[in-house]
Amino acid sequence: MKLRRVSIALVLMLVLVTGMAWAAEVEPRVAQTTQVPEEVKKGQGQPDKEVQFVYSLSPWTGSEYGGTFAPRQASTIYLMANETNILNSLRSEVYYWDITREYMADWFGFKEEVPGTLEILQGGKVVKTVEKTDYVYSYPDGYDGRVQLVVGADAILEFERYNQLTNDYWDAVSAYYDEQAAWQATMDKLLKRVQETGVYAKPEEIPPIPEQPTPPKLYVTSPVQAFVFDLPAGQYKIRVKSPDGTIVEHSEKNLVVFESRRQGVGFQIIPESKWTRPVLSNDKSQVLYLEGRRVFYLKPFHEEEFNQYAYVKMASLHKPLEGLGTKSAWAWVHTEEIVAAKAQILKDGKVIEEIERKPFYVEQTPGYALGYKIVEWEPDPNYPDSAPTFEAFKIELEAKGLYQMRFVDSEGNVIPGSERDIRSVNATTWPLYILPLLPFIIGLAIFFWRRSLKVEQVEGFLPEENKPQTVV
Amino acid sequence: MSVSYRMNAVKVTAKRELKSTLYGIGLYVVLTIIFLITSYASIRVSIMNVVNNGIEAIQNPISWPFLVTVFLASTYLGLCSAISISREREQGTMEVLFYGPVDSFSYVIGKYLQQILTFGVVLGFSIIYFFLISQITNFGFTAQFLGLLFLSVFLASSMVAFGIFLSTLAKKTIVGVVSFLALVLFFLIFWAAHSVIMGISGTNMSTALIYTRLVLDNINLVIQWISPIAYFVRGMVAVSVGSLGQYLLSIISSAIYSAILIALAIITFERRGAKR
Numbered sequence: 064m065k066l067r068r069v070s071i072a073l074v075l076m077l078v079l080v081t082g083m084a085w086a087a088e089v090e091p092r093v094a095q096t097t098q099v100p101e102e103v104k105k106g107q108g109q110p111d112k113e114v115q116f117v118y119s120l121s122p123w124t125g126s127e128y129g130g131t132f133a134p135r136q137a138s139t140i141y142l143m144a145n146e147t148n149i150l151n152s153l154r155s156e157v158y159y160w161d162i163t164r165e166y167m168a169d170w171f172g173f174k175e176e177v178p179g180t181l182e183i184l185q186g187g188k189v190v191k192t193v194e195k196t197d198y199v200y201s202y203p204d205g206y207d208g209r210v211q212l213v214v215g216a217d218a219i220l221e222f223e224r225y226n227q228l229t230n231d232y233w234d235a236v237s238a239y240y241d242e243q244a245a246w247q248a249t250m251d252k253l254l255k256r257v258q259e260t261g262v263y264a265k266p267e268e269i270p271p272i273p274e275q276p277t278p279p280k281l282y283v284t285s286p287v288q289a290f291v292f293d294l295p296a297g298q299y300k301i302r303v304k305s306p307d308g309t310i311v312e313h314s315e316k317n318l319v320v321f322e323s324r325r326q327g328v329g330f331q332i333i334p335e336s337k338w339t340r341p342v343l344s345n346d347k348s349q350v351l352y353l354e355g356r357r358v359f360y361l362k363p364f365h366e367e368e369f370n371q372y373a374y375v376k377m378a379s380l381h382k383p384l385e386g387l388g389t390k391s392a393w394a395w396v397h398t399e400e401i402v403a404a405k406a407q408i409l410k411d412g413k414v415i416e417e418i419e420r421k422p423f424y425v426e427q428t429p430g431y432a433l434g435y436k437i438v439e440w441e442p443d444p445n446y447p448d449s450a451p452t453f454e455a456f457k458i459e460l461e462a463k464g465l466y467q468m469r470f471v472d473s474e475g476n477v478i479p480g481s482e483r484d485i486r487s488v489n490a491t492t493w494p495l496y497i498l499p500l501l502p503f504i505i506g507l508a509i510f511f512w513r514r515s516l517k518v519e520q521v522e523g524f525l526p527e528e529n530k531p532q533t534v535v
Numbered sequence: 536m537s538v539s540y541r542m543n544a545v546k547v548t549a550k551r552e553l554k555s556t557l558y559g560i561g562l563y564v565v566l567t568i569i570f571l572i573t574s575y576a577s578i579r580v581s582i583m584n585v586v587n588n589g590i591e592a593i594q595n596p597i598s599w600p601f602l603v604t605v606f607l608a609s610t611y612l613g614l615c616s617a618i619s620i621s622r623e624r625e626q627g628t629m630e631v632l633f634y635g636p637v638d639s640f641s642y643v644i645g646k647y648l649q650q651i652l653t654f655g656v657v658l659g660f661s662i663i664y665f666f667l668i669s670q671i672t673n674f675g676f677t678a679q680f681l682g683l684l685f686l687s688v689f690l691a692s693s694m695v696a697f698g699i700f701l702s703t704l705a706k707k708t709i710v711g712v713v714s715f716l717a718l719v720l721f722f723l724i725f726w727a728a729h730s731v732i733m734g735i736s737g738t739n740m741s742t743a744l745i746y747t748r749l750v751l752d753n754i755n756l757v758i759q760w761i762s763p764i765a766y767f768v769r770g771m772v773a774v775s776v777g778s779l780g781q782y783l784l785s786i787i788s789s790a791i792y793s794a795i796l797i798a799l800a801i802i803t804f805e806r807r808g809a810k811r
Contacts, residue, residue, distance in 0.1 A: 311540055332590060332592060348679060350592070350593065350595060351591070352592075352596075352674075355590060372541065372635060387746070389559045392733045407744075464673070484675065486673050488582055488585045488586070492579050494671045496574060496575070498571075498664055499665065501660070502562075502563040506560045506561070506562070509558060509563075
């Protein structure tokens with residue numbers, strides 16, 4: 064018996080020691096991505112810079128192109144599947160900035176292009192080869208609007224188009240100032256004549272005011288060369304092959320290309336009573352619960368659910384602590400706002416209301432006391448710079464029972480994942496304390512029924528003279 | 536022992552224990568307390584949240600109270616299993632039973648079956664209670680809830696199997712009870728801590744919190760296969776995500792977990808015998 068116990072203890076010890084040895088083996092690899100090597104950290108306040116091969120990354124994050132880079136210490140790069148991503152091979156001075164806990168590259172101090180071809184490998188075989196190509200970001204609705212990636216020869220053409228538009232604009236501005244000066248001179252002459260003669264000028268004598276040219280909305284960044292590619296989900300390895308056929312040192316990295324677990328429609332719900340505190344509804348299984356008559360504004364977004372670790376690492380690879388410990392977590396990411404759609408409210412399966420997207424303006428009430436009202440915004444020619452506070456679908460409900468809400472596109476098709484139930488809540492709470500007593504009442508009934516049975520049995524068993532007179 | 540004898544022993548053991556549980560008042564008192572807790576601490580809070588915020592976008596607010604109910608009821612049943620087996624061993628009742636046509640298999644399976652049948656009663660009360668609650672509050676009684684109902688049987692199965700397994704290891708009742716409660720409490724606290732820390736936004740966390748999250752997530756890789764709660768939570772996620780594959784996987788893994796623990800309990804019984 065003792066021998067058996069000793070052997071069990073020995074086996075346990077062996078497992079423990081093996082586990083610790085394994086952990087110790089793993090630790091240096093973990094340290095590369097989680098902790099900062101001492102040689103990078105020393106020189107407190109003035110961190111040591113190290114010339115490194117780095118990949119600069121502009122991954123598609125769902126709504127825009129992000130910006131991060133893979134220093135030597137990051138062994139794995141994360142990218143979204145089936146989306147165009149941008150990666151460049153560079154050499155720069157890299158240092159660790161302790162205050163914000165991130166690696167930084169001194170791009171303005173030292174930045175050198177590393178020429179070559181990007182090789183993407185899977186299972187030890189090269190599955191894709193990517194050459195550097197020109198690319199630009201084009202913003203057709205202005206810098207704050209949506210972004211389009213233009214690649215190759217089109218990128219140069221797009222940039223030239225932007226330059227042409229900008230030059231045309233400045234030419235038009237210059238011409239406008241000339242016309243404005245000429246108009247002002249004519250008007251001054253007319254005014255002088257009116258003052259001297261006291262005779263009003265004829266309307267045909269007054270020249271039309273020159274129109275100020277409108278600046279182009281289009282904004283295009285300068286063309287840059289990089290590796291532009293997309294890949295299906297999977298585990299890859301990447302490396303840069305220099306023009307002489309050798310592999311560039313430190314260019315070998317793991318590449319994880321991930322896809323979303325689910326897609327749907329998420330909502331930013333702006334209650335009229337708390338317009339600065341929007342509520343989020345990202346999951347189709349969520350229900351909108353209301354109490355009484357409520358007004359709220361909906362901003363729908365296409366959304367995708369990603370593994371949190373992969374997504375955070377994709378967007379912030381230069382921050383080694385970011386995303387750690389989230390491998391089992393999932394997060395919804397809003398991608399594109401749904402604009403060309405209508406909201407439908409249904410009751411018992413029938414559409415009872417159809418709502419269009421409108422602009423709204425939050426108007427502060429006059430006086431010192433806090434207060435506001437949300438009104439429909441209309442453009443005012445006297446204030447050409449005025450803009451709505453937000454654009455959304457206004458829902459006004461005197462919630463009674465169950466409603467459904469959904470969004471339909473311009474062709475009337477229901478946008479998948481946009482359906483939600485809307486329920487009014489009964490705020491009466493007293494039944495909540497009565498209902499739990501149900502099992503106790505039944506238990507008591509069974510208890511007394513059993514007790515009565517026992518008494519009957521005892522009564523049946525005992526001689527007549529010894530029967531109990533009362534039942535307690 | 537022949538199969539028919541064993542089946543009869545299982546039937547008799549389960550029936551005797553079930554009758555004793557249903558005719559006592561303990562189960563009903565426990566259920567009342569559990570329902571009161573869920574009513575006050577969860578359902579009332581959900582109502583107040585909606586009333587105060589005007590609008591709330593949440594998953595059906597009866598899902599969580601139901602999880603709490605199932606968890607507490609399963610813990611109670613697991614505890615009952617642990618107490619009953621340890622006590623019968625300690626008092627020598629088990630030894631007497633084993634002189635008759637009862638062996639380790641029929642004894643353990645009988646105990647397990649009785650608790651699962653008792654959980655059926657718990658489930659019956661839960662359906663009535665949550666249905667009435669959903670009608671009164673208008674929270675809704677969805678298909679998702681029915682998915683959780685079925686899943687809960689497997690959580691109860693895992694908890695009961697866990698309780699039985701621990702009680703077969705313990706020599707004294709107090710050891711069985713304390714170890715069961717301590718482990719369940721540990722699993723619960725771990726799950727709560729892991730959920731809370733995972734719910735915190737990932738950016739601008741303190742270093743201590745980041746490493747705590749990393750440690751918890753790594754420990755979770757092991758705990759998720761040991762903790763009965765983890766099996767149920769996985770099923771809950773599958774229900775909320777709407778993944779039938781994950782849901783079935785969760786049910787199958789719970790069933791395997793229960794089967795392994797029950798098998799281990801039978802083996803331990805065989806080795807240790809029925810004597811005090």
